Amino acid sequence: MRLLSNALRRGVLLAVCLASPHLAANVVIANTRVVFPADQPEVTVKLSNVGGTPSLVQAWIDDGSPQSQKQDLHIPFNVMPAMFRLDAGKGQSLRLFHAGDAMPTDRESLYWLNVLEVPPKESGNALQLSLRSRIKLLYRPAGLQGQARDAYQKISWQWLREGRQWLLVAENASPYVVNLANLTVLQEGQAEMALEPSHVLPFASTRFRLEGMANPAKAQLQYAFIDDHGAVREAPPLTKVRVAD
Known part of the structure; x- marks a missing residue:
C-alpha cells in the first residue's frame, strides 16, 4: 500500500506540475532571437535568473534537430560558458563565437540556441523538472540584397x-x-x-x-x-x- 501511495502521490504531483502556470522557467533569455552578423567576431546573449533559487544552466546550439544528442552535433558555433551556476537575482552573458567553418554567403543560415535550466535537487519525493528554452540563431552574411x-x-x-x-x-x-x-x-x-x-x-x-x-x-x-x-x-x-x- 505504501508503494501504491507513493506512486499515486508522484502521479498527482506530475499532473499538478504539468498544469501549473508556475512552471515558467526561472532562467530567462533577454532576446527572442539572435542575429549573428558575419562581420562580427562574436555576439552576446544575456540570461537572468528571475526565480528565488539558484539553477545549473547548460547552453548549446543545434541545427534544427532538438532531439539530437549534444555530442553528436557538428555545429560551426561555440558558446561560452557552456555550463555554469546562476544564482537567484543574478545575470550571465553567453558569448557566441563562429568557429570559422565555411558558410553560405548569399543567404542567412538558421540555427537554434538552447538554454537548459536544472533547478536544485529537493529532498523527499518532489519532482525535479529541467526546463529548456530554445530560440532562433540567424547567421547573417554581409552584403545581402535588400533588408x-x-x-x-x-x-x-x-x-x-x-x-x-x-x-x-x-x-x-x-x-x-x-x-x-x-x-x-x-x-x-x-x-x-x-x-x-x-x-x-x-x-x-x-x-x-x-x-x-x-x-x-x-x-x-x-x-x-x-x-x-x-x-x-x-x-x-x-x-x-x-x-x-
Missing part, C-alpha cells in the same frame, strides 16, 4: 492540390529567413482556419496542410511576421492567392 524587415514582400503564396487535400505553399525569394507569427485562411461561409506558424528559409518553400478546404479559389490570407527585434508585424491581407495548375 530583413522587407523580406516578407518576397514571399509568394499559392494553393497546391495534393490528392484530395489542398496545401498552402509559401516560397521565399529573399536571402533572409522569414519568421511567421500567425497565418489564417478566411473563406466566406466557413470558420477561420488558423495554421501553425512556421518560418520560410531563404530561396526555399514551406508547405501548410489544410483540412476540410473544398475550393480555395476565393479564400483570403492573413499573416504576420516577426522582425529582428521580436516585434510582430502584420502583412497586408492577400485577397487573391494563385491556384497552381
